[in-house]
Amino acid sequence: MRLGRFRWFVAACLTLLTLLLGAQEAPGPSLEVGEPHTGLLGPGEAHRFAAVLEKGEYVKVVALQKGVDLVLSAFDPDGARIAEVDSPNGAFGPEPWEGEIPKSGRYVFQVSSPGPNLKPGAYEIRLTLRLSADQYASHKILSLEPGVLERFRGNFEVGPGRVIFVGPMAGIFTAGGKDILYFRDSQTRRTGPLYPVSATRFFSGPDLGEPYPPEDEFAFTLSAEGVPDSLVWTPRGGSPVKARKVDPFRYEPVAFESGGATLKGYVLVPEGRGPFPAVLHVNGSQGSRADVGPAGNFFVRQGFLFMAFDKRGAGQSTGRWQEASLEDLAGDVLRGLEVLKSRPDVNPRRMGLWGASQGGWVAAIAASRSPDVSFLVVQSGSGVSVVENMAHESRSQMAGAGLSGADLEEGSALVGRLLGMMADGKPHEEIAAVGAAAEGKPYAPFAAFGKLPRDHYLWKWVRLCGHTDSADALRKVRCPVLWFLGDRDSQVPAAVSEKRILDALAAAGNPDYTVKVLSPANHGLLECSTGLWSEVRTCKRYVPGYWETMADWLKGHTGGPR
Known part of the structure; x- marks a missing residue:
């Protein structure tokens, strides 16, 4: 009798234990650095992986989407969710999580489908970094102003x-x-x-x-x-x-008025007696003087006084670039040249412009409007119109997201048409109706212009700037020009731009111009494999020939010392 009761008690305990364990999902395969796991994730599914981690370690886990939209979640040893990552990158690209481990134990990392109606697809998950507690403690990043x-x-x-x-x-x-x-x-x-x-x-x-x-x-x-x-x-x-x-130099803040805006920046003045040749930086789309980084030091080393400023509405400058045409921004650049020209330490006959990306359009316009520009250097500036360039960039993004064949061609054609309509100032409703053709298509996220709010700045900006073409300005530029392009630039069509820039400068009768296509270079002229934006964070060095060529060219054209 007693033995029967004992057996019943043991069986009940085993049953309860089984139920409890069943309620807690198995942690899944172990994650180790350098050992990726791949899988297929269906609608509503969740796959779990585990890693035994120590308190104070710093780790990074990346789930790479290969045709499936997924959510990456992290759970601590107590089962509490400590992170959930779902970037707006659709079904392609990485979902990363990284951080310091708060307690020792088994952590679970889960990839799951965010909805029951999404398409199944492949993924890869890996533990990409595991930094020891001691190494992380000695390399915790501070914040400096x-x-x-x-x-x-x-x-x-x-x-x-x-x-x-x-x-x-x-x-x-x-x-x-x-x-x-x-x-x-x-x-x-x-x-x-x-x-x-x-x-x-x-x-x-x-x-x-x-x-x-x-x-x-x-x-x-x-x-x-x-x-x-x-x-x-x-x-x-x-x-x-x-x-x-x-190469000692002096840092001076600078401020000036242009087009109703107050523009602020700085000047780097080389040590020694002037007057010096001068270089004025022309902003790209980001527009902050901080985009220059240590490049200003390079020009000082070549013997130039260097000036950079925040464009309208960026950094410490007032105004709104979103409501300015590229011609307006070129006016700001020419006002900056006037500031330089007024300085006794600047040689007014040796003032040039250095622009990158969107700064290529602006610098070309400025050079076409003023004889004070004695030379022009451009990094990754486009040779086509703004909307043509935006269409190229969108096509690159689609290809990078895995679209090909008819989907890529249809999507590219639709985006190009929508951008052209925006530049022409077509009504919002008309653009939205054309964009509706993308509903349910793989390229739908790239053609969602019609869904932008009516007060979104892009509507006005594309109307103001969409048809601006650097080739139009370059047909009027007679000063020496050095123009760099990257052969794998996903943001600028290098081959088409090279031809159009060369043709425009030849039509201008310009006697001194050079266009160099560097390889293997992305938009920032960094060494790359694909040139896609998703790859930028893995780049680490400039392509050969950029800084060296510019130094030699500047010396030959302005008599710089190095």
């Missing part, structure tokens, strides 16, 4: 002819796009952020977008005035190298 970062701007000579350029730059991949210190090595062409771990110590990561695992260490020594006067650079796995500060 832009004013503090500016003090570190300078050129540091590692050896004969080898300089590390350092300066603040807009943080493309930092939280909130906050400014961060950037560097460029003139010998290796390596570039990227410098992450602060103290008031004077920084480190670089493996590429533009990832701080970890740490690579090189940068320790600055300060003068009595609190300004860095030397740098100790320790390459990963190498010995410390002391670099002395060279």
